[in-house]
Amino acid sequence: MTATSEIKxxxxxxxxxxxxxxxxxxxxxxxxxxxxxxLAQAEFGGWLSVxxxxxxxxxxxxxxxxxxxxxxxxxxYNLKPVGKYLIEVCQTxxxxxxxxxxxxxxxxxxxxxxxxxxxxDGMFQIKTVECLGSCGTxxxxxxxxxxxxxxxxxxxxxxxxxxxxxxKYSRYV
Amino acid sequence: MxxxxxxxxxxxxxxxxxxxxxxxxxxxxxxxxxKTMTPDLILDEVKKSGLRGRGGAGFPTGMxxxxxxxxxxxxxYLVCNADESEPGTFKDRYLMERIPHLLxxxxxxxxxxxxxxxxxxYVRGEYFYIIxxxxxxxxxxxxxxxxxxxxxxxxxxxxxxxxxxGGAYICGEETAxxxxxxxxxxxxxxxxxxxxxAGLWGCPTVVNNVxxxxxxxxxxxxxxxxxxxIGIGKxxxxxxxxxxxxxxxxxxxxxxxGLPVEEFIYSDEYCGGIRNGxxxxxxxxxGSSVPILPTELILRTANGEPRLMSxxxxxxxxFATGTMLGSGGFIAMDEDTSIVKNLxxxxxxxxxxxxxQCSPCREGTGWMEKILKKFIAGTATLxxxxxxxxxxxxxxxxxxxxxxxxxxxxxxxxxxHFRHEFEEYVNNPQSxxxxxxxxxxxxLVEA
Numbered sequence: 001m002t003a004t005s006e007i008k009x010x011x012x013x014x015x016x017x018x019x020x021x022x023x024x025x026x027x028x029x030x031x032x033x034x035x036x037x038x039l040a041q042a043e044f045g046g047w048l049s050v051x052x053x054x055x056x057x058x059x060x061x062x063x064x065x066x067x068x069x070x071x072x073x074x075x076x077y078n079l080k081p082v083g084k085y086l087i088e089v090c091q092t093x094x095x096x097x098x099x100x101x102x103x104x105x106x107x108x109x110x111x112x113x114x115x116x117x118x119x120x121d122g123m124f125q126i127k128t129v130e131c132l133g134s135c136g137t138x139x140x141x142x143x144x145x146x147x148x149x150x151x152x153x154x155x156x157x158x159x160x161x162x163x164x165x166x167x168k169y170s171r172y173v
Numbered sequence: 174m175x176x177x178x179x180x181x182x183x184x185x186x187x188x189x190x191x192x193x194x195x196x197x198x199x200x201x202x203x204x205x206x207x208k209t210m211t212p213d214l215i216l217d218e219v220k221k222s223g224l225r226g227r228g229g230a231g232f233p234t235g236m237x238x239x240x241x242x243x244x245x246x247x248x249x250y251l252v253c254n255a256d257e258s259e260p261g262t263f264k265d266r267y268l269m270e271r272i273p274h275l276l277x278x279x280x281x282x283x284x285x286x287x288x289x290x291x292x293x294x295y296v297r298g299e300y301f302y303i304i305x306x307x308x309x310x311x312x313x314x315x316x317x318x319x320x321x322x323x324x325x326x327x328x329x330x331x332x333x334x335x336x337x338x339g340g341a342y343i344c345g346e347e348t349a350x351x352x353x354x355x356x357x358x359x360x361x362x363x364x365x366x367x368x369x370x371a372g373l374w375g376c377p378t379v380v381n382n383v384x385x386x387x388x389x390x391x392x393x394x395x396x397x398x399x400x401x402x403i404g405i406g407k408x409x410x411x412x413x414x415x416x417x418x419x420x421x422x423x424x425x426x427x428x429x430x431g432l433p434v435e436e437f438i439y440s441d442e443y444c445g446g447i448r449n450g451x452x453x454x455x456x457x458x459x460g461s462s463v464p465i466l467p468t469e470l471i472l473r474t475a476n477g478e479p480r481l482m483s484x485x486x487x488x489x490x491x492f493a494t495g496t497m498l499g500s501g502g503f504i505a506m507d508e509d510t511s512i513v514k515n516l517x518x519x520x521x522x523x524x525x526x527x528x529x530q531c532s533p534c535r536e537g538t539g540w541m542e543k544i545l546k547k548f549i550a551g552t553a554t555l556x557x558x559x560x561x562x563x564x565x566x567x568x569x570x571x572x573x574x575x576x577x578x579x580x581x582x583x584x585x586x587x588x589x590h591f592r593h594e595f596e597e598y599v600n601n602p603q604s605x606x607x608x609x610x611x612x613x614x615x616x617l618v619e620a
Contacts, residue, residue: 023293023334028374033356034339038298066356073358074339075525076298088299092260093461094417094504096518130342130522131260131461132299135417135504136424145301 007055013043017059029060033070036060037077046086047078075129083118083125085163088142091128094135103139104128106153110160123164175442176403178391178411179384180427183271189306191313194274200319202393206282207327210393215286219389221397223409228254228345228382229460229500231484240369241287242377250378251289252354253280253386255296255303256338256345259460260522261502264413265383267425269296269303273310277333279386281319282393284331287379291332294383295350298338307335342526346574347380348372349528360528361574384413405431408483412501419507421445434458434480434487435472438505451507455591458487459499461519462579464586465512466496492586512591513598516583517545523580533568534577540564541584548595551602558595562588 009017016039017032024031036056037048044052053067060067071077078086087107091100104115107126111119118125134140137149148159187193194200206215220235241249253276257265269276276294284292296304311333314320322330336354338344344353348362351373372378388410392400401409408430414437417423422445428437438453439446447453456471457463473480475494480486487498506515524538544561547553565581572578588595 023336025374028355030356031336031354034298034353035337037339038337060356069358070339070356073528074298074341076340092518092522093457093515094261094423097418097504097506097510097515129299130525131258131262133257133263133266133297135261135263135502136415138417138423142299145305147302 007044007049007051009039009043013039030062030066033060033062033067034074037067037071041077045081046084047081081118082127083122084167085124085143086127087124088127088129088132090130090132090134090138090140090142092131095131095138095140098138100139103141103151103156106156110156123167124160175427175429175432176411177427178400178403179268179275179387179413180272180425188272189270189274189310191274191310191317194272198394199274200278202390203278203281203319204325206285206393207325207329212286212288215282215389215393218392218397219286222388222392222400223397223404223407224385224388224392224400225408225484226382227384227388227412227501229259229462231498234381234385237369237381238287238379240367241379242370243288244377248291248376249287249289250373250376251280251284251287251292252350252373252378252380253292253294253383254345254347254350254380255294255300255383256342256350257300257383258297258342258345258526259462259500259502260519261417261457261460261504262415262500263417264415264425264501266300266303267415268383268387268413269300270306273307274314275387275390276307276383277310277314277319279389280333281314281324281331283379283381283386283389284333285329286389289379290330291334293334293336293354293373295336295338295344295354297344298340301337304335304337311335341528342522343528343574343576346576349574350380351378358528360530361576363573403429405481405483406485408485408498412482412498414482414501414503416444416503416505418503418505419448419451419510420505421448428482430481430483431486432482434482437482437503438472444505447505447507449507451509453505454508454510455506455512457496457502457504457506457583459497460502461504461522462575462582463497463499464492464495464582465516465590466586467590470494470590471496492582493589496586512587512594513545513548516587517542517549519583520545520580523576527576527580528574531572531574531577533571534580537564537568537577538580541580548598551598553595553599555596555599557599558588558592561595 020032020035040052054064057064057067111124113119115126139151140149182188182197224234225231341359343349344359346361349359353359368378411427414426437443453468455467457465474489484498489495520542524542527534527538529535565584568577568581
């Protein structure tokens with residue numbers, strides 16, 4: 001467990017945080033909470049520990065509970081560690097109709113892992129999510145800030161290969 | 174050929190950059206608005222155009238703008254709703270990705286009309302690459318003096334920012350969006366007061382959909398009356414339709430309102446018919462929240478008249494035999510589609526997205542998902558169909574926001590038009606295959 005004092009934005013992340021804070025009236029800095037949580041999640045291992053959330057609270061000078069309640073409401077914030085590559089497969093309506101279940105099944109087989117658990121090497125994790133606004137190019141999944149559309153099993157294979165080679169965190173930043 | 178007002182230049186390489194955008198009629202409406210018009214004149218044109226909210230509710234935009242309170246010394250805000258999360262809808266994503274400057278131009282003109290000096294574009298968090306595209310385009314606009322202080326020498330100042338969401342469909346509801354923009358959980362507020370009186374940080378605020386704001390550009394360029402010449406009846410202008418499902422050519426289409434539905438589905442200019450040589454079974458015409466209709470009722474009204482893509486025609490027959498234009502998220506299902514299973518994906522969606530404030534929605538969406546699971550698992554009884562009907566009927570009108578209704582309407586419509594399918598799932602459970610695996614995938618009971 002990392003101590004609170006060890007959680008601190010890098011110089012670059014701090015610069016981004018200051019840019020975010022500029023967007024609101026000075027006394028309305030709480031509006032920076034959602035974007036700061038995205039930034040913190042990307043900075044500190046792809047998830048939000050209690051220590052990370054407390055750190056964000058201290059930046060905004062608000063109570064920790066105000067951060068916990070927001071982090072627990074929105075689906076993009078991970079409150080537990082996740083795989084390096086979080087594969088978010090859309091499962092709603094048009095994606096379901098065009099084979100999203102087959103894609104999930106295929107991923108589970110290829111990665112030898114069930115939905116919701118990281119692979120043994122911590123590299124991948126499959127998450128089923130709701131409509132991602134890509135219905136016309138279904139089935140699809142999102143990894144980090146990239147959308148992978150019109151999926152076939154062959155495309156899934158080549159995407160996984162490329163990600164394994166690149167081997168770097170892919171987050172929403 | 175359908176007239177295009179928004180996607181006229183979407184095929185031009187580099188149209189997402191300021192230079193190419195300006196070479197193609199870009200920022201003309203901004204010059205016209207700032208140099209030759211007043212906010213009141215702009216409001217007049219929007220009223221004359223008959224433009225209606227393109228996010229789904231279809232409320233007249235000119236009327237919404239005219240409600241904006243203007244107390245002295247209190248800032249006003251324009252917030253663009255780019256939370257696009259209604260299943261079946263992806264047109265705002267397309268517009269922002271291809272022609273970000275169209276939205277920015279619309280935001281500046283609209284902010285000027287509303288007297289806002291700071292405006293926000295609230296984009297759903299999952300559209301992160303879109304957020305970066307918008308931020309780049311905004312940087313270009315600032316560098317060219319189209320944003321910031323004294324825009325085009327007019328004396329008008331505007332700052333424009335992009336705000337990411339965190340993953341919550343409910344934040345597409347305008348008051349929940351405002352709560353999120355204030356850094357809180359996306360819990361909708363009771364209306365009144367409406368955002369026009371007390372919105373962002375308690376200040377007068379207008380929240381408009383991406384496409385609505387973009388439409389302000391051609392309205393100012395050509396005039397509101399010209400805009401109103403396109404379309405039919407009270408459905409004026411063009412609409413972006415997001416077509417998906419079992420179509421040959423899914424994608425985003427800009428249509429003139431009033432286009433026959435049959436032409437939209439089958440002609441080569443649009444969706445090109447149903448793929449794999451299958452027959453059409455049902456359509457959800459305006460995003461998951463609107464009633465599903467079987468083929469005969471989506472192509473023709475109950476009176477036998479051809480159904481048109483317009484607010485009035487799609488709504489003909491009320492929910493008994495009609496549906497809604499909604500967000501224009503047009504989902505087409507072929508003859509092999511299980512209506513019950515598709516409904517289950519909707520029910521699961523609404524349960525996941527309920528903010529939890531109101532018991533009828535929080536509990537009702539949970540029960541509807543649970544009961545539909547029974548149908549999929551082959552353990553439902555005929556009584557469960559009536560139970561589903563009963564639960565959905567008790568949600569409408571009893572919640573702070575319309576998510577409750579949005580969850581109830583698809584259930585009602587599926588039972589109303591496809592009751593026999595539910596009965597088939599009860600009488601013939603072996604018609605469902607791969608149940609165990611399906612349940613395990615979705616963290617459902619046992620296995």
